[in-house]
Amino acid sequence: MKALAKIGGLGAAALAMAGVFSTPVRAQVSEVVKPVIVDTAVPIIVNTIKPKPKYVGLGKFEGYVMHANTVQITVRAKGNDMSLQSFALSERASAEMQTVVDRGGYQYGDKVTVYYDQTSLKALKVKGKPSRPL
DSSP states (O other): OHHHHHHHHHHHHHHHHHHHHOOOOOOOSSSSSOOOOOTTSSSOOOOOOOOOOOOOOOEEEEEEEEEOOEEEEEEESSOTTTTTEEEEOHHHHHHHHHHHHHOOOTTTOEEEEEEEEETTTTEEEEOOOOOOOO
């Protein structure tokens, strides 16, 4: 019983000292902050959406290069290994292909996407990354 009385007496003394020597709690900001009223009629534009250019009326053929030069390109279909397609290049695509050939050209197996005119099977744009020349 004496030990319980000693613990209770020490606890009460510690509680009284904490109440006497503690400082009162105050808010960190002494002035009143006024809320900002936002006008809801004007939208806030975060980022504009830029549409990707679409090739309207053109066919798209994805595959791997079998052979490519400045006149034509032969491509094996991506999902069907038995499907081959040869495209004659337009004048603009031929000029672009010449710059690619000057840097090493497309090698066998390079992944490309050919945008072509469906009636004449003439390639208007060839997109793909050529591998390093041998």
